[in-house]
Amino acid sequence: MQLTNYPWKFIWRFLLQKFLHLFLLLLAVSVLTFVLVSLSPVNPIDAYIGSDVMRVGAEQRALIAQRWGLDQPMTTRFFLWLGQLLQGNLGTSITYNQSVSEVIGDRFGASLALMAIAWLLSGFFGVILGILAGAKEGSLLDRIIRLYAYTLASAPTFWIALLLLTLFSVQLQVTPICCAAPPGVLLQDVTIWQRLQHLVLPALALSLMGVANIALHTREKLIEILHSNYALFAYAQGETITGVIWYHGLRNIALPAITLQFASLSELFGGSVLAEKVFDYPGLGNATTQAALRSDVPLLVGIVFFSALFVFTGNLMADLAYQVIDPRIRIGKSAS
Template sequence: MDLLKAVADRALRLVLLLAAVATASFFLMVNSPVDPVDAYVGADVAALGPEQRAQIAERWGFGDPALERFGAWLSNILQGDLGWSLTFNQNVSEVIGERFLTSLALMAAAWLLSGVIGFGLGVLAGVRRGGVTDRVVTWWAYTLASAPTFWVGLLLLYVFAVSLGWAPLCCAVPIGVLAEDVTLLDRLGHLVLPAVTLSIVGVAPVVLHTRQAVIEAMESDYAAFARAQGESTLGLVVHRVLRNAAAPALLLQFGSLGELFGGSVLAEEVFSYPGLGAATTDAALGQDVPLLLGIALFTTVFVFVGNTIGDVVHAKVDPRVTRVTRKRQAV
């Protein structure tokens, strides 16, 4: 019963969240100062006559009342139809599916790198609290926390692609090479710089939170008791501290999926990486309302699922979370 209740509660929260995101996103889009006809036509808008403008507006429903457009769009959504992308001239669901697969490799690599490196450095800084290692790692983390993704990407691109020539300048695959001729090594080579950019920016919160968790664990009563029993620092860290520090780090990692997606938008623009982030930018510049709304809903589900997985993993790693939750529900 507890499991069914928890699943039902999560499902209800997701439905309410999607409804709120859909409503807010739609009315933000339709009230944008950008003329949708101008955005749709692009550079040839100067040659557009009044009759042609009216035909385009009628074809895509730009002139319909906002509530009527929202009702039609919502009705299609409930039938599983996300609409038609004006930018890519195909179904929104197809655009999201194709572009997300490309972005998934980038975000997964960056997510793993930032988690592993951030956790390792956070543990090292916490154990060496007050020392040179702690100061260097903490300074580095605070510096990265304030560094814009766009700036970090441009810096890495200039150093490793332009100056040193160690990495490709752009794209997810080599330019001019047929899809069937692209190797896994080619894809990995084009993935490295964007993934490193995202992971560098995302590593700072993990480092700082892990460091604080390690410091608290090292100063706890059970740590003092273990030292009194002759436990070495290494043994204390391996057997007692890592588990306590891993719980908040995992929760933070799964909770950062929204920031990860936001960072991928900038990183993909810098490296011309054809993922969902780049599609979001193209849709925004082209006032492609169906695609923007579809991406907003998809991102909402993506982040919500990530947060839910983070809660479950956190509870598994740290059983105290489950006990506190049950006490609150009982009260």
Template sequence: MPPVVRFAVRRLGRAVLTLWFASTVTFLLLRLLPGNPALAVESPNMTVQARNILLHQYGLDQPLLTQYGKYLWQLLHGNLGVSFTQQVPVSSVLLARLPWTLLLTGSSLLLTIAVGIPLGVLAATRPHRVLDRLVQVFGVGVQSLFVPTVGIFLLFVFGLQLHWLPIGGAYTPGVYGGAWYVSVLSHLVLPCVSLMLVQLGSYALTLRATLIESLGEDYTVLANAKGLPRSKVVWKHALRNALLPTTTLVGLNLGYLVGGAVLTETVFAYPGVGRGIYEAVTQLDYPVLQGAFVLLAATVVLVNMLTDLAYGVLDPRVRTA
């Protein structure tokens, strides 16, 4: 079997085990939440008998092991169940919210990379100077920030005080055509910047450290000795190897990005999967919570697997490890 195929098979097997573990932990933790899911949908005049019938319909009167087996069987068939409170398939609930979460996280990640790489390059090419010190202080500072705190601060300043940007939602109701796209972008700015700021430091500082190391390697010293322009040595020769750890960082930070999106969507009432999780927790809607966490876990696992494969292509030594 070729090394690339063997490497891909190993990563795929690891991804499947990780997804199973995440699904199992999610199932068990939800059963530890206080409260009864039937209480979220029962009427004030519901009798004990009617409540028991409701629990039977939900399958919550069955032994835990039976519920777990049914849950796994449904997952294997791509069935996430039916929402307790909305009485519609969980897949429909999540698919309606997923595009907004993808828009938020994707925009935030692209913006982080677009800003973080130039910052890292600027700091690495001017080591121990004023600009380098500023980037290091800024990078460490933003890494210590809490996403909701950043979101609330930006919302207060730019939404409530300056009135420059909307304070919540994903778009303004009643607008169509080009105005709708402008509305979507204006509503995206604050949550996107909130997520970007807390990630920016890790990308900039990681690239700074690896690029400084690359600039001291023999091949860059030789390129300088040949008289190549400094910018070409940095951007064409040194940066390629320096980006390898940054590529891995994308996968490692994805879990933090997804978790940050859940909190950010809650702060800004952004109608993504994260906001749906918050609403489902208040209603003890087990199927929606299970489906949402499985979806997010699958996304993180998939991106991490693709990151590993990309790293293996960029660095052949990884494929034989």
């Protein structure tokens, strides 16, 4: 009975350490984001007023500053925000005049569909291309895949997005040029086909970057496996390279692939900011850009806060997935 319960002690300790790290991470990113945005040269009052900035007098500017608490020192505003956060309130967005929670909730639904498609495509095609390149080491196919991966790994997301937009939307005219719905159509009236049409280019722009990294790492790991002693022994027993990959390679290349796949969530979130801006896609990335341009401190801090939770969840899922894929690294296994 004691041996049965023993590993759970390590699991709870592991989860406790993870959530402690999460608390420290959220505190650090909140403070840093709040300070950096507050010190931004963008005047939040001017950004709030917009094009009518020359028509607004000093009294009206003072009222606007008082309305959003901009007349308070930075430290005072931070502790007021922290007090609201402890009550479950992320504050009110200056840009959208809504609670930050509502803005994130409304926008994240659109971004989630975009990032989920890009995440699945990058993982699937990255592993496939990595296996093909590793199995055909030194061949023409291997060189083509490596050239593709190295080229895209060094290319900015917004540049890839602009190329795709120019090719498919402007020249070929086979995909919509922007947005998440046809002009004049409400989101609730958009069909699944229309939604997929507007998702395909942003998702493709995001997935191309993830494919390159996963393909390169999968290739290197597979080459290492195919040159290992147990693979050479399998060849001597008459096993084919396909059999070695199937019986010995897949499980061993799965761990680094999963690590990269879940670790790419932060890059995926950052890339979505640029991709959504290029395609004018109304997701969380677009809201991040607007918050930065308007020095919307509550919204930007809330989005950074939420993105940290998002990335932490992905990393935690990767750690837990390890226990299923490779029993040798299960928590508490060596101690028991």
